[in-house]
Amino acid sequence: MRDFFLHTEVGSGLLTLFETLGILVPVLILMAYSTYFERKALGAFQLRLGPNRVGWFGLAQPFADAVKVFTKETIIPAGANRFLFLLAPSITFILACMAWAVIPVQNGWAVANINVGILYLFAISSLGVYGIIIAGWASNSKYAFLGAMRSAAQMVSYEVSIGFVLVSVLLCVGSLNLNDIVLAQSRHWFAFTPLFPMFIVFLISMLAETNRAPFDLPEGESEIVAGFFVEYSAMAFALFYLGEYTNMIMMSAFASILFLGGWQAPFGLTFIPGVFWLLAKISLIMFFFFWVRATFPRYRYDQLMRLGWKVFLPLSLLWLVLTAGFLEFFHMLPRSS
Amino acid sequence: MITLFFYLFSAVLLGASAMVVTSRNPVHAVLFLILAFLNAAALFLIAGAEFLALTLVVVYVGAVAVLFLFVVMMLDVDFVQLREGFQRYAPVGAAVGLVLFGELAAVLFGWEAWSGSFAVRGSATPSSVSNTVALGQVLYTHYVYLFQLSGLILLVAMIGAIVLTHRERRGALRQDIGRQQARRVDETLEILQVPSRAGAGQIGLFRPKHLPSPVRDREPVERA
Numbered sequence: 001m002r003d004f005f006l007h008t009e010v011g012s013g014l015l016t017l018f019e020t021l022g023i024l025v026p027v028l029i030l031m032a033y034s035t036y037f038e039r040k041a042l043g044a045f046q047l048r049l050g051p052n053r054v055g056w057f058g059l060a061q062p063f064a065d066a067v068k069v070f071t072k073e074t075i076i077p078a079g080a081n082r083f084l085f086l087l088a089p090s091i092t093f094i095l096a097c098m099a100w101a102v103i104p105v106q107n108g109w110a111v112a113n114i115n116v117g118i119l120y121l122f123a124i125s126s127l128g129v130y131g132i133i134i135a136g137w138a139s140n141s142k143y144a145f146l147g148a149m150r151s152a153a154q155m156v157s158y159e160v161s162i163g164f165v166l167v168s169v170l171l172c173v174g175s176l177n178l179n180d181i182v183l184a185q186s187r188h189w190f191a192f193t194p195l196f197p198m199f200i201v202f203l204i205s206m207l208a209e210t211n212r213a214p215f216d217l218p219e220g221e222s223e224i225v226a227g228f229f230v231e232y233s234a235m236a237f238a239l240f241y242l243g244e245y246t247n248m249i250m251m252s253a254f255a256s257i258l259f260l261g262g263w264q265a266p267f268g269l270t271f272i273p274g275v276f277w278l279l280a281k282i283s284l285i286m287f288f289f290f291w292v293r294a295t296f297p298r299y300r301y302d303q304l305m306r307l308g309w310k311v312f313l314p315l316s317l318l319w320l321v322l323t324a325g326f327l328e329f330f331h332m333l334p335r336s337s
Numbered sequence: 338m339i340t341l342f343f344y345l346f347s348a349v350l351l352g353a354s355a356m357v358v359t360s361r362n363p364v365h366a367v368l369f370l371i372l373a374f375l376n377a378a379a380l381f382l383i384a385g386a387e388f389l390a391l392t393l394v395v396v397y398v399g400a401v402a403v404l405f406l407f408v409v410m411m412l413d414v415d416f417v418q419l420r421e422g423f424q425r426y427a428p429v430g431a432a433v434g435l436v437l438f439g440e441l442a443a444v445l446f447g448w449e450a451w452s453g454s455f456a457v458r459g460s461a462t463p464s465s466v467s468n469t470v471a472l473g474q475v476l477y478t479h480y481v482y483l484f485q486l487s488g489l490i491l492l493v494a495m496i497g498a499i500v501l502t503h504r505e506r507r508g509a510l511r512q513d514i515g516r517q518q519a520r521r522v523d524e525t526l527e528i529l530q531v532p533s534r535a536g537a538g539q540i541g542l543f544r545p546k547h548l549p550s551p552v553r554d555r556e557p558v559e560r561a
Contacts, residue, residue, distance in 0.1 A: 115469065116387045116391050123391050123395045126398070126399025126400065130403075133406055133410075134368075137364060137410050148410075149407065152404075152407050156399075156400055156404070159400070176469060302512070306512075
């Protein structure tokens with residue numbers, strides 16, 4: 001049995017399939033309940049109950065929504081480019097799922113424990129902009145197009161500072177492997193070291209990268225209706241929605257791995273398995289997303305660009321140089337193995 | 338199995354590259370270019386150069402091609418007009434291409450690499466270290482001046498582009514965050530005792546009261 005899975009081509013293919021399902025099914029369930037979590041949290045922030053009709057405490061609400069969306073009609077506008085119009089939501093959703101291949105949920109537990117995991121995640125998150133920009137163009141609608149333009153500029157701008165944050169974490173770890181990054185934090189989580197400002201920069205850039213409030217200008221319902229997905233309905237819309245939440249969970253997992261010690265248990269509470277610690281950290285950062293959404297008004301476009309280019313870029317660059325100088329001066333630079 | 342994938346990716350790469358130059362719609366051309374980049378990255382992966390593959394995706398697909406797409410989508414190109422001079426300019430284009438190709442070939446055959454790099458050169462997967470480390474060891478030690486030089490060239494290009502396209506906008510309103518933060522309550526608010534049943538005019542109050550003028554770079558000038 002062991003030989004079949006590890007040493008034959010069919011077996012290893014099947015094993016990869018099972019591993020993929022093993023991570024994607026929990027992620028999709030997590031995604032469904034993160035919409036419930038968001039609505040309940042927003043309800044609490046605004047002194048209301050949130051969803052409470054369908055099922056016990058409204059717990060069946062995500063499934064009711066799914067059924068609703070499945071049974072609706074997909075409308076393709078007359079002037080739209082049919083192929084690209086349907087390709088865009090698929091790209092968003094597929095990319096959001098692809099990223100999970102490298103996320104380690106326990107020591108060595110990742111579908112693909114690759115050498116350049118951090119670069120892979122960075123690449124996948126930078127590809128996310130295509131779903132939006134193609135949707136905006138293919139819809140043949142001015143609001144969708146405006147949303148796409150905003151999104152393209154926004155995501156490219158904030159990627160730059162995310163890149164510098166990643167480099168400064170890499171300098172401390174000396175490896176691009178996500179598993180090594182978590183193992184390097186077995187004594188101190190990076191969020192509680194002098195890398196703390198980078199943690200803050202990452203958290204805020206993460207909001208911009210996933211197009212969430214207060215940087216949800218690509219949607220901007222008060223100015224451009226619903227932005228890039230104005231023309232979408234039914235399943236095509238649902239794929240954008242799924243992609244957005246899966247991306248949020250992915251960025252939360254990324255932030256926990258980079259700064260909050262991934263699956264590592266705090267205070268030596270190692271009797272609880274690491275998977276649950278990772279889940280707890282993901283939930284904490286997801287709560288941060290909703291908290292920010294309930295608290296801050298939307299940024300104006302020029303303010304968004306100013307924050308990205310004039311505040312975060314110099315700050316993260318400076319902190320990167322300081323980190324490198326500190327590590328070099330105290331001979332703490334990790335040596336390549 | 339790997340050979341099969343190699344031919345698959347190569348075939349898609351060639352097909353996509355051909356479509357880049359032949360497709361009529363410029364947006365489709367850019368999308369084919371992106372497909373070509375992704376397939377090239379896949380080929381790098383097959384060769385074992387995972388760092389190069391992902392850097393290609395991050396830089397070209399994630400940033401450069403997005404800006405391409407951004408610009409091309411905004412253009413309103415008339416293709417009939419664009420094709421008019423094609424016959425006339427084709428020889429010039431071909432000549433320029435030939436010269437560039439010759440120069441590239443000259444550089445390729447005349448290039449002498451640092452002798453120490455032979456251990457890691459020519460093999461995407463050097464035996465001793467991972468290819469990311471190998472790349473860093475060669476690039477930031479013996480090729481550091483060339484590396485810095487290429488950075489400087491990019492900087493010059495960037496400054497050049499800014500200088501060429503920058504125009505002074507007169508009378509534009511600017512937000513000065515520092516000034517907003519420095520504003521105090523007593524500079525903005527005035528609390529008055531208003532007698533009951535008296536209108537704003539009767540107590541000598543006219544709105545808008547004196548408001549500080551918005552931050553301007555200079556006084557607005559008549560637009561031509």
